[in-house]
Amino acid sequence: MTALPKTTDRKLGLVIDLDTCVGCHACVISCKGWNTENYGAPLSDQDPYGADPVGTFLNRVHSYEITPESGPAQLVHFPKSCLHCEDAPCVTVCPTGASYKRQDDGIVLVNETSCIGCGLCAWACPYGAREMDAVAGVMKKCTLCVDRIYNKNLPEQDRQPACVRTCPSNARHFGDLGDPDSDVSRLVAERGGMDLMPEQGTRPVNKYLPPRPKQDTAPAGEVDILAPFLEPVADSPQGFLGWLDRALEKL
Amino acid sequence: MHPAPSVIVFTTLSGLGFGLLVFLGIGQPAVTGWGAFWFFLIAYALAVGGLAASTFHLGHPERALLAFTQWRTSWLSREGWAAVAALVVMGVYAFAAVFFGTRIMVLGWIGAGLSLATVGTTAMIYTQLKSVPRWNQVLTPLHLVSLSLAGGALMAGQITETAVLMILALMLQLGHWQVGDKRFAEAGHTIASATGLGRPGRIRAFEPPHTGSNYLLKEMVHVVGRKHSLKLRAIALGLGYVVPITLILLPGAGHLLGGLAVLSHVAGILASRWLFFAEAEHVVGLYYGARG
Numbered sequence: 164m165t166a167l168p169k170t171t172d173r174k175l176g177l178v179i180d181l182d183t184c185v186g187c188h189a190c191v192i193s194c195k196g197w198n199t200e201n202y203g204a205p206l207s208d209q210d211p212y213g214a215d216p217v218g219t220f221l222n223r224v225h226s227y228e229i230t231p232e233s234g235p236a237q238l239v240h241f242p243k244s245c246l247h248c249e250d251a252p253c254v255t256v257c258p259t260g261a262s263y264k265r266q267d268d269g270i271v272l273v274n275e276t277s278c279i280g281c282g283l284c285a286w287a288c289p290y291g292a293r294e295m296d297a298v299a300g301v302m303k304k305c306t307l308c309v310d311r312i313y314n315k316n317l318p319e320q321d322r323q324p325a326c327v328r329t330c331p332s333n334a335r336h337f338g339d340l341g342d343p344d345s346d347v348s349r350l351v352a353e354r355g356g357m358d359l360m361p362e363q364g365t366r367p368v369n370k371y372l373p374p375r376p377k378q379d380t381a382p383a384g385e386v387d388i389l390a391p392f393l394e395p396v397a398d399s400p401q402g403f404l405g406w407l408d409r410a411l412e413k414l
Numbered sequence: 415m416h417p418a419p420s421v422i423v424f425t426t427l428s429g430l431g432f433g434l435l436v437f438l439g440i441g442q443p444a445v446t447g448w449g450a451f452w453f454f455l456i457a458y459a460l461a462v463g464g465l466a467a468s469t470f471h472l473g474h475p476e477r478a479l480l481a482f483t484q485w486r487t488s489w490l491s492r493e494g495w496a497a498v499a500a501l502v503v504m505g506v507y508a509f510a511a512v513f514f515g516t517r518i519m520v521l522g523w524i525g526a527g528l529s530l531a532t533v534g535t536t537a538m539i540y541t542q543l544k545s546v547p548r549w550n551q552v553l554t555p556l557h558l559v560s561l562s563l564a565g566g567a568l569m570a571g572q573i574t575e576t577a578v579l580m581i582l583a584l585m586l587q588l589g590h591w592q593v594g595d596k597r598f599a600e601a602g603h604t605i606a607s608a609t610g611l612g613r614p615g616r617i618r619a620f621e622p623p624h625t626g627s628n629y630l631l632k633e634m635v636h637v638v639g640r641k642h643s644l645k646l647r648a649i650a651l652g653l654g655y656v657v658p659i660t661l662i663l664l665p666g667a668g669h670l671l672g673g674l675a676v677l678s679h680v681a682g683i684l685a686s687r688w689l690f691f692a693e694a695e696h697v698v699g700l701y702y703g704a705r706g
Contacts (some may be wrong), residue, residue: 190624220623225622227609230617230618241609242573255487258484277477279477281471289545291630294475295633299473340454362602
């Protein structure tokens with residue numbers, strides 16, 4: 164049913180740390196791999212080795228350059244996938260009931276056997292989280308690896324989304340954002356986790372942790388024990404270089 | 415948004431077809447027999463042609479019947495119901511008018527209402543999208559419904575109604591452009607709100623997530639050709655509204671001038687509809703550096 168549940172028992176989602184993401188795209192690849200080999204229609208590519216390669220991805224990493232008024236410029240890598248919104252506009256527009264949000268854990272899914280591939284849900288999503296697969300003709304989106312997180316056949320440490328499991332810099336965290344005491348909720352509270360495009364009124368479950376300002380990395384008053392070793396050895400040049408320096412000064 | 419030629423042609427024609435059905439339903443003109451046959455043939459060809467063509471772009475047209483299930487929440491589902499109801503009711507009305515020479519007034523009025531509702535639900539599919547601020551405004555359904563009624567009156571040969579509705583549609587068209595041009599900025603969508611990276615200072619899209627294109631860019635981030643929008647607006651206004659009004663108000667205007675008025679109107683509305691899609695910016699473009 165495309166009516167949204169009033170509340171969900173849990174709010175499973177991701178917390179993405181823009182401070183630690185290094186932009187390696189490992190999450191993109193592991194996502195593509197898992198979701199091609201497992202649940203649902205595979206994520207196809209068109210002309211993958213040709214001049215105009217195009218393909219379906221459920222997770223993509225943008226990069227942005229920030230130039231603050233003061234302090235050094237920053238490069239921020241920005242992974243973006245479905246935010247599993249509480250007020251998901253993609254669900255209510257669906258004419259067939261293929262799109263739905265689960266009552267028990269809040270995951271937004273597509274029933275691929277009843278999707279007619281009209282593409283309206285992709286239009287309704289402000290974040291570009293849904294992509295129509297050109298081969299399967301159905302809408303693809305992040306499932307929060309629903310076939311991993313509840314999968315008793317996998318070792319317990321693997322029961323989290325493929326993107327989270329693979330991230331080498333621990334920039335992605337998975338958990339219940341509806342529980343204020345969960346690790347992810349505490350992380351959001353401590354680091355000032357934010358919503359993307361809050362003015363759209365979608366109430367995303369996924370949160371983003373803002374990058375820390377670079378000048379704050381060294382606390383004030385801390386002594387750098389290596390600094391003395393990096394002092395210039397010779398303040399004024401001696402010998403031939405000293406003569407050259409003095410001679411040039413006089414010119 | 416990507417201005418797909420099929421969508422532009424068929425929304426224009428089916429809008430015209432349902433507009434004509436509204437006027438046939440209320441008995442303007444009150445035709446029966448062969449006269450009714452030709453009028454209904456044209457109206458059904460336009461309306462059904464548009465609907466049938468809209469199923470071609472589906473990934474799985476064989477599952478199209480499922481689209482009737484979600485009328486409680488989905489405007490697209492409601493459009494399906496309204497269209498089928500309008501075509502069935504008007505079909506019975508047309509059958510009686512053509513073969514028995516009787517106009518069942520009640521059916522006609524119900525059919526006219528359903529035809530109008532069909533255009534309204536189509537308009538709401540676009541209007542509901544907060545992700546496309548230009549469409550997400552009160553004037554979008556008013557613009558599309560008034561246009562359908564004005565075109566329908568023109569096709570039905572109703573001079574006075576055409577003149578009044580055409581001027582109304584013209585004003586709503588101008589209003590839709592005027593308000594639409596400001597909607598994106600008014601809604602407050604910027605690259606800073608999209609990424610949440612606004613506070614530190616200036617922000618710029620440094621690198622897209624991929625070397626090639628993707629579904630999102632092809633479908634929703636249309637940039638080519640917007641530079642001609644002012645010229646196309648002038649063409650849409652001239653051919654779509656001003657020329658048809660002038661032609662039908664000429665004294666002694668017959669079928670020839672009427673036909674020319676319809677052709678000019680359709681050409682102008684095609685330009686207007688192209689702009690409706692091409693000028694509509696989807697907020698996802700912000701992630702790709704559109705609008706800075």
